[in-house]
Structures are given as C-alpha cells and as structure tokens.
Amino acid sequence: MAQRPLIAGLTGGIGSGKSAAASCFEALGISVVDADIIARDVVMPHTPCLEAIHKHFGSGILNDDKSLNRHKLRNIIFANSNEKRWLEELLHPAIRALIIDQLKQSQSAYSVLVSPLLLETNQHELVNRIIVVDCPETIQISRASKRDKVTDENIKAIMATQLARQARLAKADDVLHNDGDLNELHRQVETLHNRYMANLI
Numbered sequence: 561m562a563q564r565p566l567i568a569g570l571t572g573g574i575g576s577g578k579s580a581a582a583s584c585f586e587a588l589g590i591s592v593v594d595a596d597i598i599a600r601d602v603v604m605p606h607t608p609c610l611e612a613i614h615k616h617f618g619s620g621i622l623n624d625d626k627s628l629n630r631h632k633l634r635n636i637i638f639a640n641s642n643e644k645r646w647l648e649e650l651l652h653p654a655i656r657a658l659i660i661d662q663l664k665q666s667q668s669a670y671s672v673l674v675s676p677l678l679l680e681t682n683q684h685e686l687v688n689r690i691i692v693v694d695c696p697e698t699i700q701i702s703r704a705s706k707r708d709k710v711t712d713e714n715i716k717a718i719m720a721t722q723l724a725r726q727a728r729l730a731k732a733d734d735v736l737h738n739d740g741d742l743n744e745l746h747r748q749v750e751t752l753h754n755r756y757m758a759n760l761i
C-alpha cells in the first residue's frame with residue numbers, strides 16, 4: 561500500500577519563530593504552505609471574505625484604498641471573543657480549503673504546513689507529524705512586540721487566546737528550541753530535515 565506523503569505541521573505561539581523556522585525549511589528545498597499568508601490572501605480586496613467583513617464591521621474597517629485595516633481588526637478581535645469567533649467562522653473554512661490545494665501542489669520530498677492555530681483548529685488533521693517551535697514566553701513577547709511595533713500587553717492578549725505553552729509542547733513529535741540565535745535554529749532544522757529525509761529513503 562502506498563504510504564501517505566509526509567506533511568509536517570509547524571506550530572508555535574505568536575513570535576516563537578515559526579516563520580524563521582519555515583524559512584530554514586525553504587532554504588533546504590522543502591515546500592512550505594503558510595496559513596498566515598493564506599489568511600491574508602482570503603481577505604484581499606474584492607474577495608467574498610473582505611466583503612463580509614466590510615458588511616459586518618462597517619466602512620471603518622477598511623483603509624482609504626479599500627484594503628483591510630488589519631491593525632484595527634486585530635485590536636477588535638483580541639479584545640472581543642464574540643467578534644473573534646465570528647471572524648474565525650468566516651475565515652477558517654476558506655483558509656483550510658486553500659491549505660489543502662497548496663499542499664496537493666507540493667513537489668518536495670516532504671512538505672511543511674506552518675500555522676499558528678494548527679492545534680487549536682482542525683488543521684492538525686492535515687498533517688502526520690507535529691513540530692513545535694518553542695521559546696520562553698518572555699522571549700516570545702519581546703520578539704513579537706518589537707516586530708509588530710505594539711505593546712507587550714497587545715502580545716499577551718493574543719497569547720491568552722492561543723494554546724498554553726505546555727499544552728502545545730505535550731502534542732509535539734519534534735521540538736525546535738528557539739531561545740538561541742538564528743544560526744542555532746537553522747542547525748536544529750537541518751538535523752530534523754536530515755532525519756525526515758533518512759526515513760523517506
């Protein structure tokens with residue numbers, strides 16, 4: 561019987577280093593499907609999702625050029641769980657459908673699906689191995705607040721809606737410890753990649 565192709569799900573909390581780790585896999589020639597990028601695609605101007613968001617939140621949710629004001633939507637949904645649920649019920653089915661499409665197009669020896677909500681949504685059903693990128697919460701907060709130019713409180717509010725660190729680690733098949741520099745992260749990804757490739761041959 562043909563074996564299912566290896567799809568590794570790469571997850572972690574905000575600012576833990578998912579995108580940084582995903583770039584390392586890409587540099588090794590592995591196809592990466594990124595749920596955050598897809599989440600942006602489904603709300604591009606003229607999409608049904610952006611039209612629904614406009615209708616629900618009003619014109620104030622759009623920038624002057626009619627694109628989504630992501631900063632405003634971020635402030636709304638992480639302060640109001642009902643609005644967050646509404647948005648997720650709209651976006652997650654569209655995001656999942658595109659993830660499936662893109663994974664089908666992957667040509668590499670194995671594929672990586674990177675998603676912040678892999679374990680919080682049914683996206684984990686699409687993968688057969690789970691990689692958690694992990695670092696202490698203080699590092700998550702300082703890296704993400706610096707990157708997004710927001711306060712520590714803003715990042716903590718988002719973290720509070722995500723799976724707790726230990727609960728996420730408990731689901732991991734493999735862990736990338738991202739409390740060192742980017743070279744150290746790259747070395748760990750390379751080790752994991754070599755293990756995956758050895759099992760595939």
Ligand SMILES: CC(C)(COP(=O)(O)OP(=O)(O)OC[C@H]1O[C@@H](n2cnc3c(N)ncnc32)[C@H](O)[C@@H]1O)[C@@H](O)C(=O)NCCC(=O)NCCS
Binds near residue numbers: 573595634675718721
């Ligand atoms: C609220 C939005 C517009 C904010 O956009 P913004 O450009 O400021 O942030 P970005 O999209 O880069 O997300 C930053 C990080 O926030 C966290 N995050 C995003 N959405 C969620 C969510 N629904 N629940 C928990 N954490 C989330 C993730 O760690 C993500 O990597 C955007 O995050 C969004 O549309 N979220 C809902 C869609 C979703 O659930 N995306 C997650 C991938 S499936």
Ligand SMILES: Nc1ncnc2c1ncn2[C@@H]1O[C@H](COP(=O)(O)OP(=O)(O)OP(=O)(O)O)[C@@H](O)[C@H]1O
Binds near residue numbers: 741
């Ligand atoms: N080992 C590291 N050393 C220094 N900076 C790092 C390291 N890992 C990640 N960073 C930086 O920290 C920030 C957060 O990392 P990254 O964007 O990869 O996190 P993420 O998990 O993808 O976040 P999000 O959930 O918001 O998408 C980025 O600016 C990134 O360049």
